[in-house]
Amino acid sequence: MDIQSLYQRAIKFATTKHVAENQLVPGSNLPYVVHLSNVAMEILVAAHYSPNFQLDYAVQLALLHDTLEDTSATFDEIATEFGIEVAKGVSALTKNDALPKAEKMADSLRRIKELSTEVWAVKLADRITNLQVPPNYWSSAKKSEYRQEAITLLNELKGGNAYLEKRLNEKIADYEKYISGETSFFFRQD
Structure with a gap:
């Protein structure tokens, strides 16, 4: 199946699932599919700079990555619709809610690192896309914690994709303005 058909199939499935949950991009009135398409856009661009990159696989993961965590979708449903490898990838990208909050990130990163880059x-x-203007209800402590998680994620996934690592490193540096209270979010003075 061509990449366009795979993209359409995955985005329609994900949109249906997220809309059923009335899920929006946190801190906005935007439908959640905006986040999913932004993650997929990062993957589409990164593929251009990444030799031997399995774009067909990665774009499906990008669009489906939150379906197990945030919707009624099941592993078996994803495996039936998109194949077992896609279901395993989505599962690795899903935090285990049975674990204490402090252990969720490490567990997910361990499972991610067992799979392909x-x-x-x-x-x-996903984290590049999430390092945007934080919801206005987040405290400075929450913003700092989120930035620190991004640093941990970047360090743990070093060697996975040089292009996206560079992008994430830049986003982490830019995110500091939200923590320090800088009010001009849309342009920066050099």
């Missing part, structure tokens, strides 16, 4: 790339792309 395309899964690593989706996790990097």
Whole structure:
């Protein structure tokens, strides 16, 4: 199946699942599919700079990465619709809610690192996309914690995708302005 068909199939499935949950991009009125398409866009661009990159696999993961965590979708449903490898990738990208909060990230990163670097790339792309203007209800402590998680993620997934690692490193540096209270978010003075 061509990449365009795979993209359409995955985005329609994910959109249906996220809309059923009335899920929006946190801190906005935007439908959640905006986040998913932004992660997929990061993957599409990264593929251009990444030799031997399995774009067909990665773009499906990008669009489906939150379906197990945030919707009624099941592992078996994803495996039936998209194949067992995609379901395993989505599962690795899903935090285990049975674990204490402090252990969730490490567990997910361990499972991600057991799979191909395309899964690593989706996790990097997800955090790149999430390092935007934080919801206005986040405290400075929450913003700092989120930035520190991004640093941990970047360090743990080093060697997975050089292009996305560089992008994430830049986003982490830019995110500091949200913590320090800088009010001009849309342009920066050099």
